[in-house]
Amino acid sequence: MTNSEPIVLDALVLGGGFGGIHMLHQLREMGLTVVALEAGTGVGGAWYWNRYPGARCDIESLVYCYSFSPIIDDEWSWTERYATQPEIVRYINFVCDRLDLRKDICFNSRLVKATFDEEAGFWTLHTENGDVYRARHFVSSAGPISEPIWPDIPGREKFKGEIYHTAKWPQQEPDFRGKRVGVIGTGSSGTQLIPLVAEQAKHLTVFVRTPNFYANANNRPLTDSDQAWWMQNRTRIRERLRTSEIVGSGDVFMNEEMLATRLRKGDEYSENERREILEKRWQFGGATMPRAFVDILTNHELNDEISGFLRAKIAHIIKDPATAEIMTPRNIYFGTKRICVGTNFYETFNRPNVTAVGVKKTPIERFSEKGLVVDGKEHEFDVIICASGFDALTGALTVIDIHGVDGKTIKDVWSKGSDTYLGIGVAGFPNLHLIGGPGSPSVLVNVVMANEYQVGWISRRIKYMRDHGLTRVDVDPDYQAKWSQTVKDVIQGTVLVSADSWYVGTNVPGKAKGILAYAGGMVNYKQACDAAAERKYEGFVFS
Ligand code: N01
Numbered sequence: 001m002t003n004s005e006p007i008v009l010d011a012l013v014l015g016g017g018f019g020g021i022h023m024l025h026q027l028r029e030m031g032l033t034v035v036a037l038e039a040g041t042g043v044g045g046a047w048y049w050n051r052y053p054g055a056r057c058d059i060e061s062l063v064y065c066y067s068f069s070p071i072i073d074d075e076w077s078w079t080e081r082y083a084t085q086p087e088i089v090r091y092i093n094f095v096c097d098r099l100d101l102r103k104d105i106c107f108n109s110r111l112v113k114a115t116f117d118e119e120a121g122f123w124t125l126h127t128e129n130g131d132v133y134r135a136r137h138f139v140s141s142a143g144p145i146s147e148p149i150w151p152d153i154p155g156r157e158k159f160k161g162e163i164y165h166t167a168k169w170p171q172q173e174p175d176f177r178g179k180r181v182g183v184i185g186t187g188s189s190g191t192q193l194i195p196l197v198a199e200q201a202k203h204l205t206v207f208v209r210t211p212n213f214y215a216n217a218n219n220r221p222l223t224d225s226d227q228a229w230w231m232q233n234r235t236r237i238r239e240r241l242r243t244s245e246i247v248g249s250g251d252v253f254m255n256e257e258m259l260a261t262r263l264r265k266g267d268e269y270s271e272n273e274r275r276e277i278l279e280k281r282w283q284f285g286g287a288t289m290p291r292a293f294v295d296i297l298t299n300h301e302l303n304d305e306i307s308g309f310l311r312a313k314i315a316h317i318i319k320d321p322a323t324a325e326i327m328t329p330r331n332i333y334f335g336t337k338r339i340c341v342g343t344n345f346y347e348t349f350n351r352p353n354v355t356a357v358g359v360k361k362t363p364i365e366r367f368s369e370k371g372l373v374v375d376g377k378e379h380e381f382d383v384i385i386c387a388s389g390f391d392a393l394t395g396a397l398t399v400i401d402i403h404g405v406d407g408k409t410i411k412d413v414w415s416k417g418s419d420t421y422l423g424i425g426v427a428g429f430p431n432l433h434l435i436g437g438p439g440s441p442s443v444l445v446n447v448v449m450a451n452e453y454q455v456g457w458i459s460r461r462i463k464y465m466r467d468h469g470l471t472r473v474d475v476d477p478d479y480q481a482k483w484s485q486t487v488k489d490v491i492q493g494t495v496l497v498s499a500d501s502w503y504v505g506t507n508v509p510g511k512a513k514g515i516l517a518y519a520g521g522m523v524n525y526k527q528a529c530d531a532a533a534e535r536k537y538e539g540f541v542f543s
Contacts, residue, residue: 005132006134007035007134008133008135009033009133009135009136010027010032010135011027011033011135011138012123012125012133012135012137013036013140014036014141014142015045015140015141015146016038016040016042016043016044016045016105017046017047017141018451019045019141019143019435019436019451020141020435021043021092022066022068022455023141023455023458024101024104024105027139027459028104030462030466032137035104035105035106037106037109037133038106038107039108039109039111041108042089042107043089043093043105044088045146046167047085047092049168050085050166050167051085051086051089051171052085052164052166052385053173054193054194054195054342054343055084055169055192056083056085056192057082057083058188058341059249059250059287059446060081060082060251060253060286061082062252063237063249063252063448064083064448065078065091065448066095066448066452067234067238067449067452075098076091077227079221080221080222081218081221081253081286109127109131110127110128111125112401113126113400114400114401114402114403115402115403116429116432120134122134122136123137136471137433137462140396140397140432140433140435140437141451144436144442144443145392145393145502146390146396148166148168148388148390148391149389149507150386150388151185151364151386153184153364155366155367158368158369159370160370161370161371161381162384163384163385164383164384164385166386166387167189167390176197176200176201177202178202179200179202179381179383180201180203181205181381181383181385182204182206182207183204183206184207184372184386184387185207185209185387185388185389186208186211186212186327186387187338187387191214191340191341191345192340192342194206194345195342195343195344198348198351198353198354201353201383203354203355205354205355205356205379205381206357207359207372207374208326208356208357208359208360209358209360209363211326211327212329212338212339212340213289213307213334213339214339214340214346215285215287215288215289215310215341216282216342216343217285217286217342217343218286219343241449242449245521245522246262246263247259248288248445249286249288249446250284250285250288251286251291258277258280258284261277261292261293262291263294264293265293265295266293266295266296266299267299269293277292277293282309282313285341287338289334290334290339296334297333297335300495303495306334307329310329314328314346318346323355323356326357327346327349327356333495333498333499335495336495336496336500336503337503338443338501357379371384372384389502392507393443393516394414394418394438394516395508397414397434398411402429404430408428408429413426414438418439419480419481419484420437420439420440420475420480421439421476421479421483421539422439422440422528422532423438423439423442423454423518423525424457425473425474425475425480426475427474427476428474428475428477429474429475430474433462434454439487439517439518440454440525441517441518441525442516444517444518445521446522449522450525453526460533461540465542470542470543472543473540473541473542474540475539475541476541480539483528483539486528487515487518488515490518490520496519504516
């Protein structure tokens with residue numbers, strides 16, 4: 001059923017993931033009329049769509065969840081160190097039920113157009129199925145990694161077999177038994193999916209263009225004593241994470257001795273000590289290697305040493321030297337791509353039914369009716385899986401026809417770089433508030449914690465506007481330019497400058513190259529946002 005009469009709201013929230021449903025709750029608590037739009041049939045955001053086999057969070061479950069509600073904290077317990085996609089979706093559903101949020105979420109509602117009405121000071125928002133909303137505030141929590149991209153290979157429509165993208169996985173799980181399966185992509189998604197598909201498929205061929213660095217998750221069930229320990233320590237651990245960024249994505253259970261190295265430079269240790277530290281982290285598992293020492297991204301020699309350590313692991317695990325070489329990252333610095341975390345990934349390439357095909361020097365030429373053509377040779381498949389990634393941080397918004405003042409579109413404004421102020425506002429787009437957007441720490445930190453902070457900050461600003469009778473907030477372009485420069489400056493001297501990855505947009509043809517997220521850490525980011533708020537939201541223009 002469509003609704004041609006606009007539904008008038010105080011705020012419209014885009015997205016039914018972690019950030020969106022928290023924002024919905026927060027604004028509703030403040031007494032605003034608010035609706036959240038979600039394109040899927042259920043909540044979960046990226047976790048709703050990325051339901052491929054093996055999908056699992058690479059941040060430990062105990063800290064990949066909300067901390068704002070003691071009720072949720074007390075009533076939910078995670079079952080594994082790293083939560084599976086189904087468990088995360090169950091958690092988000094539980095939160096929705098517990099806070100009675102579902103009644104204000106419109107499912108199957110894909111936002112296609114949003115226009116700021118300068119005269120009225122309202123956003124007019126259109127969904128694909130014809131619903132229209134008028135909202136004073138438009139809060140986007142569309143997700144930093146939610147707009148999938150297909151591989152830039154011609155002829156996809158010609159392939160006659162089954163074809164899937166990991167981020168648009170069907171509700172009905174495909175059956176790979178007895179089938180010849182090809183996978184394009186060995187980022188986080190491919191890494192998680194490949195071992196499980198290999199167990200089913202008759203034969204699996206993995207096309208590898210730029211092998212990334214990888215760590216074993218070392219996943220395990222959480223025991224009763226883990227749960228008891230967490231109940232006692234969660235406040236302390238969260239506080240430590242909020243205030244110092246110690247205890248990150250994979251190290252909740254790390255002892256003080258292991259944690260301490262991340263505040264030290266590599267050359268404070270001897271070569272043997274460094275190797276021991278890396279070995280301990282390798283055994284400990286998870287995305288802990290990037291934070292083994294404080295200067296991994298700035299000290300090229302140290303970076304090479306860690307790369308060498310991880311390359312040696314590949315040579316040790318993968319038995320066939322030619323396959324090991326295809327899987328070995330060369331000519332990229334460690335940390336310029338997000339480290340992949342999985343289970344039995346390298347071991348899978350020792351299976352007799354798995355083949356790796358290097359496609360760096362000889363790229364995949366095209367899809368054919370029967371499969372994929374590489375170097376003139378046709379590889380035939382029943383199924384092709386594209387684990388080819390996302391148009392990160394900006395894609396979920398540029399895909400929507402968003403018009404700010406003077407008809408400017410967000411797509412045009414971001415065509416030369418994804419400028420924002422504090423990652424929260426964009427000059428010329430009044431009353432648009434971004435969660436997890438470009439220029440914020442977003443995917444470079446624990447995104448759920450970052451979202452929680454932004455939800456709080458945005459809510460307080462909306463309250464400030466209400467308390468002061470203000471109806472319109474825009475960004476001062478000078479402050480935006482300064483913040484964008486800060487985002488660029490933060491990575492100077494780091495290996496990220498030379499990166500080619502979704503971190504800098506080079507995975508999307510035609511996208512402007514530049515660091516998309518603020519890499520200065522959550523503590524510095526919060527200081528910048530809190531300072532602006534204390535100075536009556538300095539850098540924002542109210543009317
Ligand atoms: O995507 P990616 P992803 N021919 O961009 C390859 C998050 N995430 O979905 O590197 C051949 O990393 C491409 O090759 P190259 C997480 O933050 C989190 O795996 O461009 N190959 C690359 O190997 C992650 O970092 C979880 O040379 C082609 C792959 O496709 C982010 O999402 C789980 C190609 C894309 O890798 C993105 O991960 C999953 C072509 N034409 C994802 N085109 C968690 O655990 C592309 N590729 C939380």
